[in-house]
Amino acid sequence: MLCAGVGRTLRFVAKMSTIDTSKELLNSAKREAARTAVDTYISNGQAVGIGSGSTIVYAVERLAERKKSENLDIVCIPTSFQAQELIINNGLTLTDLDRYPSLDVAIDGADEVDRNFVLIKGGGGCLTQEKIVATAAKTFIVIGDYTKDSSELGDRWKRGVPIEVIPMARIPVAAHIEKKLGGNAELRMAKSKMGPLVTDNGNFILDWKFNGSHDWASVHKFIKLIPGVVETGLFVDMASAVLLGMKDGSVKKIVR
């Protein structure tokens, strides 16, 4: 019995360490991509859009390092509450689109990137401000780890396309999408709070779990035209370059 118990413990420890290792690997891939992007695309005097999520944290850390080491002088435009906090807490200069309606570059993560440079974004609920900021930028750089690299959207990201909606429209919007495009458009629920997730703009998110492959530009246009839809997490024809950290420590760079 004792041996069996020890065996179970050992198996558990081995499993935990596999999870830890893969998480470390993922974080280090994110970090490499983020640092490479900052070192390649950011220079003095720029207005820079700052995305949201876990990968952008490493980019902001690198910007702060460069501010200290080489006096990098940039202004930053956030895409979310999280981005705003990151900019302030890392000692960077916070500004907005009122002052800088045209940006030099925006850097942001993605949930999935397909072979045609179409992105799914909004896993963290920040898609609308992210799309506004990316559209205002001359160059839009996407950073991520190797798990984001996909041939077809949906191959890797299983949580669907996020769609920000005005709260009162959530049911008709979901019905409209399901009738025309199939799949399921599910209201995203909050964690550690009862009820739906509320975006930085006071709206709800529908996660549309789709089947098969689609013409994503047409899908985006169809959904966007439904009354009550604020924005979709489909970023079509927007990314200038995608930098993905690989398992071996290298960074795969795909430029359009």
Ligand SMILES: O=C[C@H](O)[C@H](O)[C@H](O)COP(=O)(O)O
């Ligand atoms: O709403 C969240 C954003 O679109 C993120 O940029 C996206 O979910 C990727 O996040 P992460 O860098 O954590 O993979």
